[in-house]
Amino acid sequence: MANSVKESQEPKSYYQGGLHLLQKELMTEYFDQMTRAAEGAGPPAVYLLISGNPVELIRAFDLLPVFPEINALQIAVKHQSLPFIQKAEEVGYSTDNCAYVKADVGLWYQGGQAPMAKVPKPDLLLTNYVGCNVYLHWWEHLRDLSHAPIFDIDIPFIRTADGEPREEDITYVVRQLEELIPVFENISGKKFDPDKLAQVMEYSKETGELWAQIKRMTVNRPSPFDAYFDAVTMMGPLYTLRGTIEGRDFFREVLKMVEETRRQGQGPLPEEKFRLVVEGPPPWPNLRIFRDMFARWGAVFVASSYSTVGGLWEFGFSHDPSDPLRSVAMHMLKWNLTNRNFLQRYQQLKSYVDEWGADGLVIHSVKSCRLFSAGQGDMREYFARQVGVPTLLVESDLEDPRYFSKAQMRTRIDAFMESLEHHKLVGSGR
Amino acid sequence: MATTTSGIQEAENLSEVVNGLRNLFEDPDFQAVAEIKKLSGKPVVGHFPVYSPTELIYAAGIHPIGVVGAGNQIEIAHADSRFQSFVCSVIKSTLELGFTDRLQNFEGMLFHSICDPARNLASVFKRNFPDQWIEYIHFPQNMLTEGSLDYLESEYRRILMRLEELSGKKVPNEDVNEAIGKYNRARRLMRDLYQFRREHPDILTTKELYTLVRAGHILSIDDHIELLEKAKILVNKKTPHSRDHIKVILVGSFCEQPPLDLIFSMEEAGMDVLDDDFLLGRRWFTEDVPENGDGIRNLAESYRDRSVMAAVKHDSRRQKGEELVERVRKFEADAVIVSVAKFCEPGLFDYALYRKALIEAGIPHLFVEFEEKMWLFDKIQTEIETFVESLLLD
Numbered sequence: 001m002a003n004s005v006k007e008s009q010e011p012k013s014y015y016q017g018g019l020h021l022l023q024k025e026l027m028t029e030y031f032d033q034m035t036r037a038a039e040g041a042g043p044p045a046v047y048l049l050i051s052g053n054p055v056e057l058i059r060a061f062d063l064l065p066v067f068p069e070i071n072a073l074q075i076a077v078k079h080q081s082l083p084f085i086q087k088a089e090e091v092g093y094s095t096d097n098c099a100y101v102k103a104d105v106g107l108w109y110q111g112g113q114a115p116m117a118k119v120p121k122p123d124l125l126l127t128n129y130v131g132c133n134v135y136l137h138w139w140e141h142l143r144d145l146s147h148a149p150i151f152d153i154d155i156p157f158i159r160t161a162d163g164e165p166r167e168e169d170i171t172y173v174v175r176q177l178e179e180l181i182p183v184f185e186n187i188s189g190k191k192f193d194p195d196k197l198a199q200v201m202e203y204s205k206e207t208g209e210l211w212a213q214i215k216r217m218t219v220n221r222p223s224p225f226d227a228y229f230d231a232v233t234m235m236g237p238l239y240t241l242r243g244t245i246e247g248r249d250f251f252r253e254v255l256k257m258v259e260e261t262r263r264q265g266q267g268p269l270p271e272e273k274f275r276l277v278v279e280g281p282p283p284w285p286n287l288r289i290f291r292d293m294f295a296r297w298g299a300v301f302v303a304s305s306y307s308t309v310g311g312l313w314e315f316g317f318s319h320d321p322s323d324p325l326r327s328v329a330m331h332m333l334k335w336n337l338t339n340r341n342f343l344q345r346y347q348q349l350k351s352y353v354d355e356w357g358a359d360g361l362v363i364h365s366v367k368s369c370r371l372f373s374a375g376q377g378d379m380r381e382y383f384a385r386q387v388g389v390p391t392l393l394v395e396s397d398l399e400d401p402r403y404f405s406k407a408q409m410r411t412r413i414d415a416f417m418e419s420l421e422h423h424k425l426v427g428s429g430r
Numbered sequence: 431m432a433t434t435t436s437g438i439q440e441a442e443n444l445s446e447v448v449n450g451l452r453n454l455f456e457d458p459d460f461q462a463v464a465e466i467k468k469l470s471g472k473p474v475v476g477h478f479p480v481y482s483p484t485e486l487i488y489a490a491g492i493h494p495i496g497v498v499g500a501g502n503q504i505e506i507a508h509a510d511s512r513f514q515s516f517v518c519s520v521i522k523s524t525l526e527l528g529f530t531d532r533l534q535n536f537e538g539m540l541f542h543s544i545c546d547p548a549r550n551l552a553s554v555f556k557r558n559f560p561d562q563w564i565e566y567i568h569f570p571q572n573m574l575t576e577g578s579l580d581y582l583e584s585e586y587r588r589i590l591m592r593l594e595e596l597s598g599k600k601v602p603n604e605d606v607n608e609a610i611g612k613y614n615r616a617r618r619l620m621r622d623l624y625q626f627r628r629e630h631p632d633i634l635t636t637k638e639l640y641t642l643v644r645a646g647h648i649l650s651i652d653d654h655i656e657l658l659e660k661a662k663i664l665v666n667k668k669t670p671h672s673r674d675h676i677k678v679i680l681v682g683s684f685c686e687q688p689p690l691d692l693i694f695s696m697e698e699a700g701m702d703v704l705d706d707d708f709l710l711g712r713r714w715f716t717e718d719v720p721e722n723g724d725g726i727r728n729l730a731e732s733y734r735d736r737s738v739m740a741a742v743k744h745d746s747r748r749q750k751g752e753e754l755v756e757r758v759r760k761f762e763a764d765a766v767i768v769s770v771a772k773f774c775e776p777g778l779f780d781y782a783l784y785r786k787a788l789i790e791a792g793i794p795h796l797f798v799e800f801e802e803k804m805w806l807f808d809k810i811q812t813e814i815e816t817f818v819e820s821l822l823l824d
C-alpha cells in the first residue's frame with residue numbers, strides 16, 4: 001500500500017551502478033572530445049538532430065557528431081537549464097518556443113560553455129529533418145548565429161494509408177545523401193572511402209541488433225530494467241557512438257548485464273507491482289523526482305515511445321552494410337518514431353500495452369515538444385475509451401523547470417496508481 | 431455569378447461590396463458552401479492553411495474551400511480536450527468545426543506540413559472522421575537539390591490521384607493548366623490590388639483588401655476573379671484623401687488570422703499597412719506559374735522558386751531577417767508589426783530572427799500576440815496606438 005511506502009525509501013535499480021558508470025565513462029570521453037574540438041584540437045564538428053540520425057555518415061568521415069539536443073538535456077539534468085532559457089527569452093524567444101532550442105541559443109550566447117563540456121562551433125549544420133518541424137527553425141537560427149554552412153536533408157513524412165514511405169521518397173532521400181558526400185569530403189578533407197563506411201555500418205548494424213535485444217528483454221516479468229528511466233541512459237551512446245567499436249562494445253556489455261539481471265529474476269525495483277507504458281519525453285530537470293513518484297508504487301515502465309525517436313530497431317530494423325545509403329535513408333524515413341504519423345504512434349503504444357503486458361499508459365505531455373504532445377488528448381481518448389486501458393495524462397516540460405509542479409504531479413500520479421491498485425484487487429484490471 | 435455574390439456587379443462603391451462579403455466567410459456554418467454545392471453539384475474539399483495547391487483540387491472537379499478555423503464565431507467545447515492549452519487556437523477551432531458537424535458539406539480536408547500541431551491534426555481528423563477524405567502534403571525543405579522538384583512533382587501526382595478517386599474525374603494535363611491559368615489570374619489581380627494599396631492606402635484600405643482576398647476562400651475561382659476585377663474598377667473611382675499615418679509592414683499572421691475587428695482597428699489606430707502576410711496561401715507566388723507544359727511540374731517548380739518566404743517554409747538560399755529588412759527599405763516603411771498567433775511556434779521562432787535583424791538595421795518594430803478567438807483586444811489596441819504615437823512624434 002502506498003501509505004506504507006516512505007518517500008525516503010528510494011529504490012535503486014539493481015544494476016544501476018554498472019550500467020550507469022559504464023555510460024558515464026563513455027559520455028565523459030565524448031564530452032571531452034567536444035571540448036578538445038572547441039579548443040581547436042579536434043575534428044570538424046557536424047551538428048545534427050537525434051530523430052532518425054544518420055550518424056554513420058559522419059563517423060565514416062571521422063567527423064565529430066554534435067547533438068544540441070543531448071547538450072540541452074544534459075544541462076537540464078544538471079539543473080542548470082533555466083539561465084540559458086532566460087537568456088534566449090531576453091533576445092526575443094517566446095515562453096512558448098521549444099525550450100531545447102532556447103537552452104541551446106542561450107548556450108550560444110554564453111560562448112558554448114556548458115556544464116559538461118565546451119561545445120564547439122559548427123563546421124556544418126546538418127538538418128536531418130525527421131519529423132520535427134522545430135528542427136528546421138532551430139538550424140535556421142543556428143545558421144543565423146554562426147554563419148556556418150547548412151545542409152538540409154528533407155525526409156518526407158509517412159502519410160499514406162499503407163504506412164510506408166513511397167518509392168519516390170526513398171529515391172529523393174538517397175539522392176540527397178549522395179549530394180551530402182562531397183560536402184563531407186570538403187569539410188573533412190578526406191576522400192569518401194566506401195570500405196570505411198561499410199565498417200561503420202557493420203558496427204552500427206550490430207549495435208542496433210544488440211539494442212533491439214536489450215529492448216525486448218523488458219517483456220519479461222519482472223522487467224530487468226526500466227524502459228524509460230534506464231533506457232534513456234543508453235540512448236546517449238546509441239546516438240553519439242553508433243558506428244564505432246566503443247559503441248558496439250558498450251551494448252555488448254549492457255546486454256550481458258541485463259541478461260544476468262533477468263536470469264536472476266531481478267528488476268530495477270525490489271518488487272515489480274505494476275507494468276506501465278509511457279509516451280513522451282521525460283522531464284529532464286526533475287527526472288529523479290518523477291521516477292520516484294512511480295517507484296514508490298512499485299511501478300516499472302516496460303516500454304516507452306521516447307526511446308524509439310532515434311530508431312525502431314526493436315521492430316525489426318537493422319542497418320545494411322551492403323546498401324549503406326538506402327539503408328540510412330530507410331532509417332530516417334521509416335524506422336524511427338518521429339517520422340511516423342500520430343496514428344502509427346497509437347499503434348506502437350498499443351502493441352507495447354498488449355505484447356509487453358502493461359497495466360496502464362502514462363502520457364507525459366511536454367509543453368516544449370509539440371511533435372510529441374500536440375493532440376495527446378485524442379490519444380488519451382483512444383486508449384481510455386476505445387482500447388480500454390487505464391490512461392493518465394500529466395503535463396510538464398523536458399527542459400524548462402518552471403513547468404513542473406511537484407505537488408500536483410504527485411497527486412495525479414497517486415490517484416492513478418490507487419485506481420490501478422483497486423483494479424488489481426477487484427480483478428478488473430487487464 | 432452565383433447567388434452568394436449576386437449584387438456585386440451592380441454595386442457602386444467598394445464599401446458596399448465589402449460589407450456584403452463579410453458574412454460569406456465569417457460563418458462557421460458555411461451556409462455559402464451548401465449553396466455553392468447545390469448549384470455546382472461538385473464535391474467540396476477544405477484546405478487548411480498555409481499554402482495549398484488549390485489548382486489541383488479545382489482541376490479534379492472539386493470545389494476548394496479555405497478553412498481557417500472558426501475565428502471568434504464558435505465556442506470550443508470538445509476540441510480542447512484533444513489538443514492542449516499550449517496549442518494554437520486555429521487547430522482547435524478547426525477540429526471543433528468537425529465535432530459540431532459543421533463540415534458536413536465537405537467531402538474531405540487537406541492538411542500540409544506547416545507545423546507539428548497541423549500534422550497531428552490531420553491524424554486526429556482521420557481517426558475521428560473515418561468516412562472523410564483526409565490528406566496530408568509533405569512539402570520539400572531542401573531547396574538546393576533538383577531531387578526536391580522530382581519529389582514534389584510525385585507528391586502532387588499522388589494528391590491528384592487521391593482527388594480523382596474522390597471526384598471520379600480523370601484529370602488531363604490541359605485541365606491542370608487551365609486551373610493554373612485561372613489561379614494565376616486571381617493572384618495577379620490580388621498582386622495588383624496589393625500594389626495599389628501600397629501606393630494608395632487611403633483609397634484601398636486593409637479592411638477592404640483583406641475582405642476581398644478572404645472571400646476567395648469560399649467563392650469559386652471564377653466568382654473570385656469577377657469580384658477582384660470589379661474591385662479594381664471601383665478603387666480607381668475613389669478619391670484620395672491625405673492622412674497622417676505611419677507606414678508599416680505586417681508579418682506573422684500567415685496562418686491563424688487575427689479577429690477581423692482587430693485587423694480593421696489597426697488601420698484606425700493610424701497605420702497604413704504597405705504589405706502583410708494575411709491569408710498568404712492564396713497569394714503564395716511572386717509571379718505567374720507557367721501555363722504551358724507540364725502543369726504539375728510547373729507547380730512544383732513554382733513552389734521552390736517563385737514563392738513568398740514564410741515561417742512555414744525553409745530555404746537555405748535565403749535569409750528571412752535580411753529579406754524583411756530589404757522589404758522595409760524597398761517599400762519605405764516606417765516600421766514593422768510582428769503579429770503572431772498565440773502558441774504559433776513557427777511565427778514565434780521567426781520573430782526572434784526578425785527582431786535581431788530589425789534591431790541591427792535600426793528599424794522600429796512592435797510585437798503583438800493575438801488569438802483568433804479574442805473578443806476584447808483593448809490591450810493590443812493600446813499597444814498599437816502607443817507605438818503609432820511614438821513614431822509620429824519622432
Ligand code: SF4
Pocket residue numbers: 069098099100101132133134135368369370371372398
Ligand atoms: S519540438 Fe521536440 S523533437 Fe523538436 S526540437 Fe523540440 S524537443 Fe526536440
Ligand code: SF4
Pocket residue numbers: 479518519520521544545546547548685686742771773774775776777
Ligand atoms: S497558427 Fe501556427 S502553430 Fe497554429 S496551425 Fe498555424 S502554423 Fe501551426
